[in-house]
Amino acid sequence: MTMSEKNTNTTVEDAVPPPRAAASSEPLLEVKGLTKHFPIYGGFPIKRKVGAVQAVDGVTLSVYPGESLGLVGESGCGKSTTGRLLTRLLEPTDGSITYKGQDITHAGRKQLAPIRSEIQMIFQDPYASLNPRQTVGTIISSPMEINGINPPQGREARVRELLEIVGLNPEHYNRFPHEFSGGQRQRIGVARALALEPKLIVADEPVSALDVSIQAQVVNLLQELQRDLGIAFVFIAHDLSIVRHFSERVAVMYLGKVVEVADRDSLYERPRHPYTHALLSAVPEADLDQEKRERIRLAGDVPSPIMPPSGCRFRTRCWKAREKCATEEPPLIQLSGSREGHLTACHFPEEPTTEARETDVVMDPALVAIEKELSGEE
Amino acid sequence: MTTLTKTEDAPAPTDPDAFLSVRDLRVHFSTEDGLVKAVDGLSFDLERGQTLGIVGESGSGKSVTNLSILGLHNPQSSTITGEILLDGQDLTDASDKELEKLRGNKMAMIFQDALTALSPYYTVGRQIAEPYMKHTGASKKEARARAIEMLGKVGIPDPKNRVDDYPHQFSGGMRQRAMIAMSLVCNPELLIADEPTTALDVTVQAQILDLLKDLQQEFGSAIILITHDLGVVANVADDLLVMYAGRAVERGSVREVLKRPEHPYTWGLLGSMPRLASDVSEPLRPIPGSPPSLLNPPAGCAFNPRCDYVDLVGGGRCTSERPLLPAGRGSACHLEAERKQQVFIEKIQPRLG
Numbered sequence: 047m048t049m050s051e052k053n054t055n056t057t058v059e060d061a062v063p064p065p066r067a068a069a070s071s072e073p074l075l076e077v078k079g080l081t082k083h084f085p086i087y088g089g090f091p092i093k094r095k096v097g098a099v100q101a102v103d104g105v106t107l108s109v110y111p112g113e114s115l116g117l118v119g120e121s122g123c124g125k126s127t128t129g130r131l132l133t134r135l136l137e138p139t140d141g142s143i144t145y146k147g148q149d150i151t152h153a154g155r156k157q158l159a160p161i162r163s164e165i166q167m168i169f170q171d172p173y174a175s176l177n178p179r180q181t182v183g184t185i186i187s188s189p190m191e192i193n194g195i196n197p198p199q200g201r202e203a204r205v206r207e208l209l210e211i212v213g214l215n216p217e218h219y220n221r222f223p224h225e226f227s228g229g230q231r232q233r234i235g236v237a238r239a240l241a242l243e244p245k246l247i248v249a250d251e252p253v254s255a256l257d258v259s260i261q262a263q264v265v266n267l268l269q270e271l272q273r274d275l276g277i278a279f280v281f282i283a284h285d286l287s288i289v290r291h292f293s294e295r296v297a298v299m300y301l302g303k304v305v306e307v308a309d310r311d312s313l314y315e316r317p318r319h320p321y322t323h324a325l326l327s328a329v330p331e332a333d334l335d336q337e338k339r340e341r342i343r344l345a346g347d348v349p350s351p352i353m354p355p356s357g358c359r360f361r362t363r364c365w366k367a368r369e370k371c372a373t374e375e376p377p378l379i380q381l382s383g384s385r386e387g388h389l390t391a392c393h394f395p396e397e398p399t400t401e402a403r404e405t406d407v408v409m410d411p412a413l414v415a416i417e418k419e420l421s422g423e424e
Numbered sequence: 425m426t427t428l429t430k431t432e433d434a435p436a437p438t439d440p441d442a443f444l445s446v447r448d449l450r451v452h453f454s455t456e457d458g459l460v461k462a463v464d465g466l467s468f469d470l471e472r473g474q475t476l477g478i479v480g481e482s483g484s485g486k487s488v489t490n491l492s493i494l495g496l497h498n499p500q501s502s503t504i505t506g507e508i509l510l511d512g513q514d515l516t517d518a519s520d521k522e523l524e525k526l527r528g529n530k531m532a533m534i535f536q537d538a539l540t541a542l543s544p545y546y547t548v549g550r551q552i553a554e555p556y557m558k559h560t561g562a563s564k565k566e567a568r569a570r571a572i573e574m575l576g577k578v579g580i581p582d583p584k585n586r587v588d589d590y591p592h593q594f595s596g597g598m599r600q601r602a603m604i605a606m607s608l609v610c611n612p613e614l615l616i617a618d619e620p621t622t623a624l625d626v627t628v629q630a631q632i633l634d635l636l637k638d639l640q641q642e643f644g645s646a647i648i649l650i651t652h653d654l655g656v657v658a659n660v661a662d663d664l665l666v667m668y669a670g671r672a673v674e675r676g677s678v679r680e681v682l683k684r685p686e687h688p689y690t691w692g693l694l695g696s697m698p699r700l701a702s703d704v705s706e707p708l709r710p711i712p713g714s715p716p717s718l719l720n721p722p723a724g725c726a727f728n729p730r731c732d733y734v735d736l737v738g739g740g741r742c743t744s745e746r747p748l749l750p751a752g753r754g755s756a757c758h759l760e761a762e763r764k765q766q767v768f769i770e771k772i773q774p775r776l777g
Contacts, residue, residue, distance in 0.1 A: 120625035121596075227714045257481040258652055262696035262710030269707065284626065291698035291708065314700060328630035329700055330655030332682055343634055344627045346581075347595040410631050412579025412601075416638040 073108035074146065074246055074278050075132060080105040081140035082127050100351050101127040103302040109246060114272055114279040116293030118286055122348050124302040125282045129248045132280060133167050134158055163193050166239035170251035172231035176223040182234055183219040189241040208237040212267060229260035236267065248280045253288065265292060286329050290314050298322050301351055301359040304378060308388035316398030318381055318390040321360045326400055340402050345409035365407050366394045442469035443646050444614055449506035451492050460718045462488040464670040472613065475640065475647040477657030477678065480667035481715050486650045490616045494533055495523040510614065528555035532607035536619040538599035542591040549587030552606045559610050574605035578635060597628035608643060615645045621656065633660055654693060658682055666690050669716050669726035676753040686764045687755035688731045691772045706775060736763060
């Protein structure tokens with residue numbers, strides 16, 4: 047434990063409100079009950095709708111100006127779909143999206159055009175997200191061209207300036223994407239997102255395709271941009287340590303629902319939802335003094351979003367599940383003992399600590415069997 | 425100096441107990457652009473029942489090393505020199521027939537992407553049973569029973585019915601479990617796991633790593649765990665080898681390497697990774713630049729263009745002379761031992777938290 051951590055622990059007691067939420071009252075982007083169901087068609091000879099992938103199911107979130115909101119969860123939890131809904135690349139099935147007080151849930155192309163330039167996206171795969179037939183100059187200037195923006199110094203000069211901001215050589219203006227490494231390509235993607243001076247950037251797994259040593263470079267770059275330019279970020283990732291490093295507020299998603307949302311310190315040090323506990327305990331840490339951390343091993347994989355479990359969606363893998371969990375869906379509320387802005391959707395929340403338990407929670411039947419056998423032999 | 429006197433604990437390279445011993449391994453590929461030295465002078469030892477973690481970025485040669493141990497490289501385009509001794513038998517000049525007898529029997533492999541590593545055309549049960557039938561001469565029926573037993577052991581629910589499923593009917597975590605079952609079916613003495621959990625979610629990753637660790641205790645196999653994630657090896661491995669540009673740059677027990685790292689590259693790796701307990705106001709310290717091309721690696725120490733401490737070594741040795749990795753615990757770096765410790769304690773450790 048470092049000094050700074052002790053400090054944060056003591057401030058927790060003073061119940062400091064969530065960092066930006068109180069400071070700036072107006073959220074930049076607000077979503078309520080956001081839902082996206084992808085229909086599944088089947089049958090012969092006439093295809094009809096036979097079901098739906100419930101990718102996102104009733105997500106309520108707000109993003110405040112200049113803040114960084116992290117969105118974590120495992121694959122299939124709907125975090126990427128949520129990102130695409132926030133940028134309105136997808137149209138929600140239900141719910142509402144409000145940007146600066148303006149309802150854009152079902153807005154058309156024309157109405158969205160000015161808003162799209164303020165909400166930009168950074169994609170995961172720097173190899174697939176850049177057109178291999180265009181030069182870097184064309185790639186970065188096309189958002190300006192499409193939106194008819196003519197910077198006073200000219201588009202080319204602006205592109206060179208952007209290249210410099212993201213740490214690339216402005217002389218690379220006429221090069222093609224294949225001439226760059228993965229990390230450099232991701233920087234090109236960042237420069238493109240910055241071209242329109244956005245207010246909000248949705249970054250969907252921006253570093254997970256990069257090598258460890260390069261990841262840190264891109265994370266630092268994004269962090270500098272957020273601080274210097276005051277851009278709000280929705281940072282989508284599956285790596286909990288990186289999200290903790292980057293985001294002041296973090297939402298944990300499971301099977302299309304937000305199960306817990308809180309400021310960084312609360313979520314990582316005093317989590318309440320069993321799933322958050324399980325996620326945190328599963329993070330592989332290079333720290334060898336593991337005994338202090340709780341050990342939770344879930345059984346199996348995430349269930350299919352086509353037929354999600356009734357009630358609480360985590361109940362099929364939860365060690366605390368009871369009858370109530372199957373019948374009644376837990377609302378996302380502030381539990382007693384949680385700090386302001388710390389919302390949890392659970393009927394039987396855990397103790398707010400990540401310290402080791404008396405007995406480990408091991409749900410995996412194979413692990414239980416082998417560990418029993420091994421301890422019996424000793 | 426404490427770390428240097430500790431070398432007795434680490435397996436010495438002339439270890440007679442070593443079950444697998446790799447000596448000065450070089451794997452070179454000739455390409456149109458020139459000679460790619462994917463692995464260039466690698467030596468390590470592995471004892472029975474131990475786990476060796478090999479950590480490195482993409483292109484550091486960690487996967488190629490293990491493909492050449494199994495003899496899965498393309499002999500037409502590559503040249504291998506050096507020695508790979510598995511239980512006293514040199515694998516570098518073993519014939520295909522001899523290798524075939526060993527693969528899946530004495531040594532087995534777990535691949536990263538289970539969906540591409542498993543054949544979509546055969547049922548999971550058949551793919552598990554095949555090596556068992558081949559190596560033990562078991563009948564179809566016996567092999568099927570063995571497949572069911574193995575599936576149950578790795579935690580596939582209802583193995584009697586799932587044995588007839590195809591890989592696409594399994595989820596990602598289950599496929600990886602099936603592959604573990606396949607690799608362990610003949611009780612191999614050496615198991616090579618190449619990024620076994622990289623494609624999996626964190627909660628599933630934790631399950632699979634624990635499973636591997638527990639199964640190792642039961643089967644007593646030696647494991648080579650290849651990964652880019654220092655967090656993964658911290659939990660599972662006994663010894664650690666850090667690779668950079670085809671060479672090992674640091675070696676030691678997991679505790680030694682993670683608690684008292686000596687090589688600037690290892691410092692860089694540790695500093696660029698955020699941890700759950702690290703100070704968030706402190707920016708990450710990435711390693712500048714990017715990994716070198718193996719076609720034309722830098723002269724001297726391959727890490728010198730990205731290293732912050734070249735100035736501390738006098739006489740331009742970093743760019744002219746290749747540092748050697750000492751036997752046992754140690755690192756391939758020209759910095760003096762005291763200097764390394766001093767830099768680590770003053771500059772690196774405070775940041776790691």
